[in-house]
Amino acid sequence: MRYEAPRRLEDAVSLLAGQDGAHVLAGGTDLLVKLRSEMIEPEMIVDIKRIEGMREIAAEDGGWRIGAAVSGAEMGEHAGLVADWPGVVEAAGLIGSTQIQGRATLAGNLCNASPAADSVPAMVAAGARVRIAGPNGMRDMDVIDVPQGPGKTALERGEFIAFVWLPARGEHSSDAYLRFIPRTEMDIAVVGCGISLSLDDGDRVTAARVSLGAVGPKVMLVEEAAEAITRRVLDEAALSDLAAACSAAATPIDDKRGTIDFRKHVAGVLARRAAVIAAKRAKGETA
Amino acid sequence: MSQLHVTTKINGDETEFLCEAEDTLLDVLRDRLGLTGTKEGCGTGDCGACSVAVDGRLVCSCLMLGAEAEGRDIATIEGMATGDQLHPLQQKFIEMAALQCGICTPGILVAAQSLLERNPDPSEEEVRYWLAGNLCRCTGYDKIIRAVMETAADMRRAS
Numbered sequence: 001m002r003y004e005a006p007r008r009l010e011d012a013v014s015l016l017a018g019q020d021g022a023h024v025l026a027g028g029t030d031l032l033v034k035l036r037s038e039m040i041e042p043e044m045i046v047d048i049k050r051i052e053g054m055r056e057i058a059a060e061d062g063g064w065r066i067g068a069a070v071s072g073a074e075m076g077e078h079a080g081l082v083a084d085w086p087g088v089v090e091a092a093g094l095i096g097s098t099q100i101q102g103r104a105t106l107a108g109n110l111c112n113a114s115p116a117a118d119s120v121p122a123m124v125a126a127g128a129r130v131r132i133a134g135p136n137g138m139r140d141m142d143v144i145d146v147p148q149g150p151g152k153t154a155l156e157r158g159e160f161i162a163f164v165w166l167p168a169r170g171e172h173s174s175d176a177y178l179r180f181i182p183r184t185e186m187d188i189a190v191v192g193c194g195i196s197l198s199l200d201d202g203d204r205v206t207a208a209r210v211s212l213g214a215v216g217p218k219v220m221l222v223e224e225a226a227e228a229i230t231r232r233v234l235d236e237a238a239l240s241d242l243a244a245a246c247s248a249a250a251t252p253i254d255d256k257r258g259t260i261d262f263r264k265h266v267a268g269v270l271a272r273r274a275a276v277i278a279a280k281r282a283k284g285e286t287a
Numbered sequence: 288m289s290q291l292h293v294t295t296k297i298n299g300d301e302t303e304f305l306c307e308a309e310d311t312l313l314d315v316l317r318d319r320l321g322l323t324g325t326k327e328g329c330g331t332g333d334c335g336a337c338s339v340a341v342d343g344r345l346v347c348s349c350l351m352l353g354a355e356a357e358g359r360d361i362a363t364i365e366g367m368a369t370g371d372q373l374h375p376l377q378q379k380f381i382e383m384a385a386l387q388c389g390i391c392t393p394g395i396l397v398a399a400q401s402l403l404e405r406n407p408d409p410s411e412e413e414v415r416y417w418l419a420g421n422l423c424r425c426t427g428y429d430k431i432i433r434a435v436m437e438t439a440a441d442m443r444r445a446s
Contacts, residue, residue: 003308032350097420102346185419
């Protein structure tokens, strides 16, 4: 196996495109586990951390551009990012332990393409996009289009995610992410729910995006759930409609961590709670 | 295959080593540099026994390649004491018997030090969450948590 740590995006692309069995290394918290367990036997590892911008959080177009090698811990320490997208930051912060947080990245969580990835529903709710570097230059893609199924992404040979971009955050707007796990820490989501919303002066929802994770082969954007609360104040009736839409949209499997009925129910419960948190944040309250 | 030549800093000392591309930082520390204080528990990032700080950031050395250490600043358990003077956390762990078999202890000490550098006055909940990635199968954690809390209080009084 070869190890390469190029300093330019183009060099990383040509290394990846020119070698069968080349893998990208950012935080390595999934890659090293697969490598050690011999799930993968790479010919080459391309470490992207030395490429300019990969470890930076930078303002771009009113939003934030997050380099593919920025860790969860670094995101949590960035006041501007936390203020604009607390739900995305808290979702990334749920991945693994303090040690994992020191390395794990949004782009890696997305490319690992686990249906239960915590940061992915939050990014989908946020309307996040990724900038992909490849042999034909750069292209942008919505986060929701990246996972194609468990362990599969829409990336083509030689391509890798260079940046995640979170859009500008408007007034009276915020987001939240909640997951259910049987323990209090260090576990994989049985259900995850991300909500991003905006309120008007009368606390009526003017726009919302609702996403679910771990209840289907890939993350889902639940438009019926967003529709259920749009133009409404988040009272009991609106929250019940939101929960019902999420429970109806969830298509989970039965496994040892939860039954279909349980997961569908929990999808609704989490949506209701996440909406309340996002709305409080949108009003400038602590939640 | 030719080995990779890596120049790094370990516990403040400029260090050079040769490693294979697939060697983890943990492999390098233990097998090439003889720094066996850092332990391998699971090798998959679940147990925290291999915790080290890289550029001041707590990580699992089993989930990082040795080659990635180029130009970085690594802190291991061997750098925690100053000569014969134990770090207050080490001293407190002995006094309060916050260890039994000791395999998890270097990782827990390195992790706890990293917490106290950032937060000199953590709540018990903060200590428990911070150390959630450090598994101990002997103590039941209570003595560890109390030792960290007491050390933090001692260090605050001393500063």
